[in-house]
Amino acid sequence: MISDRLTLFVIVAALGLLILVLEMVRRRALAEKYSLLWLGLAVIILVLAVARPALDRIAPVLGIYYAPSALFVTGFVGLLVILLYFSAVITQLTRRSRTAAQHIGILTERIEQIESKIKRDSDPK
Amino acid sequence: MLFVQIVLLIDIYNSVYLVKSRSDLKILVIIPAYNEQVSISMVVKSVNQSLPEADIIVINDGSKDSTLSVAAGSGAKVISLPYNLGIGAAVQTGFMIAHNGKYDVAVQVDGDGQHDPQEIGVLLDHLLNSDSDVVIGSRYLINLGYVTPIARLLGIRILAKYISILCKKRLTDTTSGFRASNRRAIQVCASSYPSDYPEPESLVTFNKIGINTSEVPVSMNQRYGGKSSITPFWSAYYMIKVILAVTILSLRRAPNLEDKTNDF
Numbered sequence: 001m002i003s004d005r006l007t008l009f010v011i012v013a014a015l016g017l018l019i020l021v022l023e024m025v026r027r028r029a030l031a032e033k034y035s036l037l038w039l040g041l042a043v044i045i046l047v048l049a050v051a052r053p054a055l056d057r058i059a060p061v062l063g064i065y066y067a068p069s070a071l072f073v074t075g076f077v078g079l080l081v082i083l084l085y086f087s088a089v090i091t092q093l094t095r096r097s098r099t100a101a102q103h104i105g106i107l108t109e110r111i112e113q114i115e116s117k118i119k120r121d122s123d124p125k
Numbered sequence: 126m127l128f129v130q131i132v133l134l135i136d137i138y139n140s141v142y143l144v145k146s147r148s149d150l151k152i153l154v155i156i157p158a159y160n161e162q163v164s165i166s167m168v169v170k171s172v173n174q175s176l177p178e179a180d181i182i183v184i185n186d187g188s189k190d191s192t193l194s195v196a197a198g199s200g201a202k203v204i205s206l207p208y209n210l211g212i213g214a215a216v217q218t219g220f221m222i223a224h225n226g227k228y229d230v231a232v233q234v235d236g237d238g239q240h241d242p243q244e245i246g247v248l249l250d251h252l253l254n255s256d257s258d259v260v261i262g263s264r265y266l267i268n269l270g271y272v273t274p275i276a277r278l279l280g281i282r283i284l285a286k287y288i289s290i291l292c293k294k295r296l297t298d299t300t301s302g303f304r305a306s307n308r309r310a311i312q313v314c315a316s317s318y319p320s321d322y323p324e325p326e327s328l329v330t331f332n333k334i335g336i337n338t339s340e341v342p343v344s345m346n347q348r349y350g351g352k353s354s355i356t357p358f359w360s361a362y363y364m365i366k367v368i369l370a371v372t373i374l375s376l377r378r379a380p381n382l383e384d385k386t387n388d389f
Contacts, residue, residue, distance in 0.1 A: 098210055098320065102218045105206040
């Protein structure tokens with residue numbers, strides 16, 4: 001089934017990615033919701049690499065006549081999707097941290113005012 | 126009967142004319158400042174001098190110099206952001222305070238001293254006597270002696286032309302941060318204010334959601350201290366980036382104006 005060295009290499013790499021991501025999730029170094037895309041990509045590549053006959057049939061449909069290239073195309077598209085998703089996440093985080101910083105600024109000034117008012121009120125002249 | 130009518134007339138007169146006088150308004154002057162220790166004290170003092178009835182708030186945008194202590198020493202209320210957020214977010218913080226504090230008018234004045242606080246009155250008068258929601262001080266509406274380097278002037282002209290076309294109205298100074306906004310505009314700016322190139326971008330947003338803008342001529346000083354965020358060398362680059370940003374913005378849906386400031 002595993003006919004050539006390249007396919008074997010891809011299978012090992014995909015398995016490695018799968019294990020690495022799962023381990024990172026287990027150690028809480030990676031949040032579940034950010035691991036799903038990685039896991040999905042690893043599984044797809046793994047399945048395509050193992051099921052070589054299917055790959056041989058799908059690849060020509062996409063105009064790819066060297067079947068293993070289809071694995072790399074899959075990996076490339078998958079990475080693009082993941083990067084785009086993370087750019088969107090960064091955008092959202094930036095917006096949220098900006099709002100948080102603005103609120104910190106406003107609230108800090110308020111606390112200082114309240115504290116100095118309390119000090120003034122409790123000061124026995 | 127006649128008496129009642131006279132009282133009524135006086136009432137109408139009051140509501141039409143007196144309420145619109147400047148002294149009845151709650152005015153907040155927002156001064157964003159990033160590393161402006163040289164000029165900030167002078168700016169605060171001259172705002173206070175030309176508009177003693179207004180509250181002044183300095184937004185210290187994570188300055189690395191002593192802007193914070195100088196501003197606090199000058200008698201203004203100072204909001205210090207925990208790290209540098211950029212001019213857009215700093216100004217928006219001011220609008221959040223204006224919105225929460227139910228101010229009638231918010232005036233933006235740059236912390237570098239290039240705006241002449243004596244001209245705030247010109248902005249205010251126009252804001253009260255026109256249907257504008259935002260009045261912008263323009264250096265280029267009529268020539269009052271403001272000298273701009275050639276490269277930058279060209280960039281500013283092209284940008285103004287482009288944004289005028291986008292907004293379908295004549296605008297001459299799209300990068301001016303010298304503005305007065307009424308309550309309606311304050312509410313919009315508090316909940317949604319662009320952060321990358323806030324001055325030109327906000328004009329497009331205003332146009333989109335039906336906030337009326339108009340320009341009045343002002344003179345403006347050359348920079349007092351610190352460094353301009355736009356050096357001549359970067360003028361062209363800046364202009365292209367702003368044109369791109371504004372183009373994308375004009376294709377975008379109008380912002381969702383949920384109230385982010387309710388929690389205070």
